Amino acid sequence: DAGVIQSPRHEVTEMGQEVTLRCKPISGHDYLFWYRQTMMRGLELLIYFNNNVPIDDSGMPEDRFSAKMPNASFSTLKIQPSEPRDSAVYFCASETRHREFGSDEQFFGPGTRLTVL
């Protein structure tokens, strides 16, 4: 398995532009998480899905952020409009919690480094 795949790896955009981050979880994983990491705030959970359904989006900073998971193999995190304070590394992670073969481990993608000018 290729692990969690994220794209793009780097994104530089100007304030006000729309940004879309993409994630492909590990096949068979039923949980998908979006995190944001900054030096000041560390790793923050933004939203997570279970079986493609958003369960908790309380970490989403504001209405400019939205996330979707149209199927088990794809999720997007969109920022519209983007602002300089959104500059961070955005990680996607996946996990399976199946009692028989779940390992209780979250697997992270390589992250998308976003810079908003």
Added chain:
Amino acid sequence: RKEVEQDPGPFNVPEGATVAFNCTYSNSASQSFFWYRQDCRKEPKLLMSVYSSGNEDGRFTAQLNRASQYISLLIRDSKLSDSATYLCVVKGHYGQNFVFGPGTRLSVLP
């Protein structure tokens, strides 16, 4: 108070030294505990789970004290390749999510 707190670091130690990291958590209902490692500009990766009886993996030893809500990680005979940020992670009951600590940065010097 943050849910998971760690030594702020950074820790700068010479090769071969023994170094210990501490972590405290506030939710007494927490059930699972982990140490993740994050290299510079990389994603976090599981280093080891932490069990109630304590567990060891080569040069790494993890301890859990539920009564004090305290977790530790001991690294013996540290190597240059151990330089990274170590994240303490706490999880509640089945179905709850991970809570990551802020991390402690370790630099092992030649």
